[in-house]
């Protein structure tokens with residue numbers, strides 16, 4: 053990474069209060085193009101709130117969010133999406149009664165601004181079909197092309213969700229606990245898949261599994277009580293005394309995947 057490349061995503065003194073309680077307390081972060089950043093921290097530290105602020109679901113109480121140097125705070129989630137930032141959710145975002153292909157095509161059309169207007173020009177539909185096929189192949193889901201989302205395995209559903217997030221071609225991708233609920237072997241395969249499908253993209257993820265975090269991230273941001281107390285390489289974060297004291301030093305000392313073999317599939 054060349055240090056003076058401008059950040060693709062920048063948080064500056066970001067704040068968010070719910071009522072009188074300040075949850076995000078002046079968070080600042082500069083993410084360079086192509087970096088893979090994991091946000092870690094104790095339960096309730098504000099990780100999901102931070103994602104909700106960046107993706108436009110919540111309006112900040114103060115501070116700034118810049119995407120490619122332009123302010124995005126105050127924009128609607130779909131406007132932020134069309135500026136090239138897409139996010140996945142912890143809860144399922146799939147249309148259960150649509151096929152894998154149809155789910156992806158809906159996502160392409162929506163993210164390109166056609167909403168669900170399937171009657172739009174045929175050439176656009178052709179482009180969306182091609183993009184959906186492309187994303188399906190990237191996810192290794194082409195053999196499940198016509199399977200309904202509800203009939204996929206849990207890991208396939210999570211892969212499809214990542215496909216939906218990537219469908220519109222966003223350059224900045226936010227993944228919220230992408231491996232939650234997976235077995236160890238599924239988690240290992242999924243980490244490889246995430247690595248493959250995010251080549252050339254900037255990735256921000258919230259993840260509790262330290263094996264995934266240390267296996268994927270170029271940099272780790274540690275959020276404690278709404279403040280980013282460290283933002284550095286995995287090695288530097290692991291050695292940081294403040295991080296060890298504030299956030300489960302033992303977890304960082306031995307970053308093995310935390311998932312159990314008893315996944316939901």
Ligand SMILES: Nc1ncnc2c1ncn2[C@@H]1O[C@H](COP(=O)(O)OP(=O)(O)OP(=O)(O)O)[C@@H](O)[C@H]1O
Nearest residue numbers: 070071075093094095096097098099100101102258
């Ligand atoms: N819409 C809301 N209204 C009021 N309080 C909220 C709201 N959303 C989140 N909070 C509070 O903000 C705090 C941070 O929650 P958040 O979900 O962002 O933490 P987190 O770090 O993602 O936690 P976890 O690791 O458990 O998912 C919590 O105390 C939560 O109750």
